[in-house]
Amino acid sequence: MSRIRIVDIKNFRAIKDLRFIPTPGINCFIGPGDSGKSSIIDAIDLCLGARRTAQFCDTDFHKLNVDQPIEICLTLGELDDSLKNIDHYGQYLRGYDKTSGELKDEPESGLETVLTLKLEVGSDLEPAWLLYSERAAAQGLVRGIQWADRVKLAPTRIGALAQHNLGWQRGSVLNRISDERADASATLAKAAREARAAFGDKAATQLGDALKVVGVTAKELGIPIGDNVKALLDAHSVSFVGGTISLHDAGGVPLRGLGVGSTRLLIAGLQRKAADKSSIILVDELEHGLEPHRIIRLLGSLGARDSSNPLQVFATTHSPVALREINGDQLIVVRRTDTAITVSYAGTTDAIQGTIRTSPEAFLAGSVLVCEGASEVGIVRGIDQYRCMNGEVSIFASGVGLVDAGGEKNIYSRAPAFTALGYRCAVLRDDDVQVAEAAENTFTAAGGSVFKWKPGQALEQAIFEAVSEASVRQLVALAVEYLDEVIVNAHIRQASQNKFELSSCSGDISTELRECLGRASKFKASWFKSIAKMEHIGREIIGPDIGNCSPEFREEILKIFSWASHVQP
Numbered sequence: 001m002s003r004i005r006i007v008d009i010k011n012f013r014a015i016k017d018l019r020f021i022p023t024p025g026i027n028c029f030i031g032p033g034d035s036g037k038s039s040i041i042d043a044i045d046l047c048l049g050a051r052r053t054a055q056f057c058d059t060d061f062h063k064l065n066v067d068q069p070i071e072i073c074l075t076l077g078e079l080d081d082s083l084k085n086i087d088h089y090g091q092y093l094r095g096y097d098k099t100s101g102e103l104k105d106e107p108e109s110g111l112e113t114v115l116t117l118k119l120e121v122g123s124d125l126e127p128a129w130l131l132y133s134e135r136a137a138a139q140g141l142v143r144g145i146q147w148a149d150r151v152k153l154a155p156t157r158i159g160a161l162a163q164h165n166l167g168w169q170r171g172s173v174l175n176r177i178s179d180e181r182a183d184a185s186a187t188l189a190k191a192a193r194e195a196r197a198a199f200g201d202k203a204a205t206q207l208g209d210a211l212k213v214v215g216v217t218a219k220e221l222g223i224p225i226g227d228n229v230k231a232l233l234d235a236h237s238v239s240f241v242g243g244t245i246s247l248h249d250a251g252g253v254p255l256r257g258l259g260v261g262s263t264r265l266l267i268a269g270l271q272r273k274a275a276d277k278s279s280i281i282l283v284d285e286l287e288h289g290l291e292p293h294r295i296i297r298l299l300g301s302l303g304a305r306d307s308s309n310p311l312q313v314f315a316t317t318h319s320p321v322a323l324r325e326i327n328g329d330q331l332i333v334v335r336r337t338d339t340a341i342t343v344s345y346a347g348t349t350d351a352i353q354g355t356i357r358t359s360p361e362a363f364l365a366g367s368v369l370v371c372e373g374a375s376e377v378g379i380v381r382g383i384d385q386y387r388c389m390n391g392e393v394s395i396f397a398s399g400v401g402l403v404d405a406g407g408e409k410n411i412y413s414r415a416p417a418f419t420a421l422g423y424r425c426a427v428l429r430d431d432d433v434q435v436a437e438a439a440e441n442t443f444t445a446a447g448g449s450v451f452k453w454k455p456g457q458a459l460e461q462a463i464f465e466a467v468s469e470a471s472v473r474q475l476v477a478l479a480v481e482y483l484d485e486v487i488v489n490a491h492i493r494q495a496s497q498n499k500f501e502l503s504s505c506s507g508d509i510s511t512e513l514r515e516c517l518g519r520a521s522k523f524k525a526s527w528f529k530s531i532a533k534m535e536h537i538g539r540e541i542i543g544p545d546i547g548n549c550s551p552e553f554r555e556e557i558l559k560i561f562s563w564a565s566h567v568q569p
Helices: 035-050 085-090 134-138 145-153 162-166 185-206 208-220 260-273 292-301 320-325 350-358 360-365 374-389 410-422 437-446 459-466 471-483 486-495 501-506 511-520 529-547 551-564
Strands: 003-012 016-022 026-030 070-077 094-096 114-119 128-130 156-160 280-282 310-315 331-335 341-345 367-369 399-403 424-429 451-452
Touching: 003 035, 003 162, 003 310, 003 529, 016 035, 026 035, 035 070, 035 114, 035 280, 035 310, 035 360, 070 094, 085 114, 085 128, 085 134, 094 208, 128 134, 156 260, 162 350, 185 208, 292 320, 320 350, 320 360, 331 367, 350 360, 350 399, 350 410, 350 437, 367 551, 374 399, 374 424, 374 459, 374 529, 374 551, 410 424, 410 451, 424 551, 437 451, 451 551, 459 471, 459 511, 459 529, 459 551, 471 486, 471 501, 471 511, 471 529, 486 501, 486 511, 511 551, 529 551
Parallel strands: 026 310, 026 331, 156 280, 280 310, 367 399, 367 424, 424 451
Antiparallel strands: 003 016, 003 070, 070 114, 094 114, 114 128, 331 341
16 A cells, blocks of 8 residues: 655744655654654644645744745655556656655656645645646646545544544544445434434423423414424434444443553554555554553554564654664654754664664753763762752753763764764763774764863762862762772772771871772772762762862863753853
8 A cells, every 4th residue: 555755844833844755664753842743743644634624824834934835745655556547647647766765757667656745735724635746737737636545545643532443434444444334324213213202202291391381482473383392302413423333342331431552552453454455654652651561562563573564654752662662764863953854764873773772762852961881870860960959950851861871982883873863962981091082083073072081080080089078088988888898998908009998088188099099999899880879979979069179070060061951161
């Protein structure tokens, strides 16, 4: 069944001009809120849906400029024979090169035959659905697609109002899974008559006084309604349409009563069964109403793991669970700037796919801070928590996602992947192990920012050098709590070649002792190397002590949070 080959959207809501080539399978849009993801889904639905009219208002026009018409063009491939009918659509049939994505205005040998359906809305707010080709436009030809073909092409939308698909209503998925139709007209008509008569017998006693007044008044006015006025159900109100026949469970309870998640799962499964008749499905916020395990099941029903692409899906999500289940070539990153909305496929490089698996939340953020390891993630989280408790805006409220790169060797494979997709990205790293200078220069040249401690320092060394004496003692006490006095003492003695020991921390904290503690804290049985431990240190020790820290350390911390809040230091 038909698939969308090219999407063109102009002057629709936040979208000034957008063109992209979707995959024949899953197309899942991700990105920050208000980036335009749902507008893309709505545009496809408005253009392709089987509707004779649609409500538009001035706010549907880009920047409220009604002088620039809304234009939504969908180029469709894998056409049925009826859609390739020369008599009906010959002037509109075009050619599409699947390899290059190039669209030719004439069908040619070796190219796929396609049709372009165009929705145009002008300042009068009246929508027009028309076929489009350059040669037809040059000849002044105007025609739409036949209604029967519109119905065939119409996508199934799974959303808040998807329950109509659980009845045999016009356009529902139940009418697509088979050609069977229930002929219940005679039965329903008889039921309607019986209902009217039964109600009339009761109404004669329940509404007797009112009926008498009506009869007397009509007689006084010479209105011939007879002597025995009755209250019956209105024949027009007791009518039955296709939607009257709906799905019920074994106990007779309507399936319309299912929860949102169950309804979505069932409709997705039914749509797959009907893929030979209608293969395009739209899902806004696919995780809505679903637990994690059922999100995975829904994606399976939609064909996320199928190489045969049983359905062409256009979906949006803010769920990390969904991202982990989708390949990078099925993810479309939507980015919005002051001047444009852009889309780009995440891709399937090792750096992208690995980051999707370990840090899917980052792909849902507006900005990304790639941290060398868990310690850096923890210290940023902890200081951020302290700042929030003191009235500052959280970096997460500013749309920043944190990524644990898993070591210095991975930093410049993961960070550039985000900048290439349009993310605002920065790196936070140690300086005790040198990274590839060329890779870092390439990253910064692409707009990335780098935060690091003093030359030769890891995070632990930077902390012990920078904080006040009171905080040094707090850190040592915390290490004893996490490990043991004997272990911490052994580390200190080893790092200082027996010059210092644990008891040395109760006296003056010299520069040499600080350096010793920094080295000791990095030993194999690391004192603080975890998100939780560094988070505690950031919130309870460094945050409150930041005003007493060394200027260099304090400045680097402030730079990180200034970048996170989009404020230049």
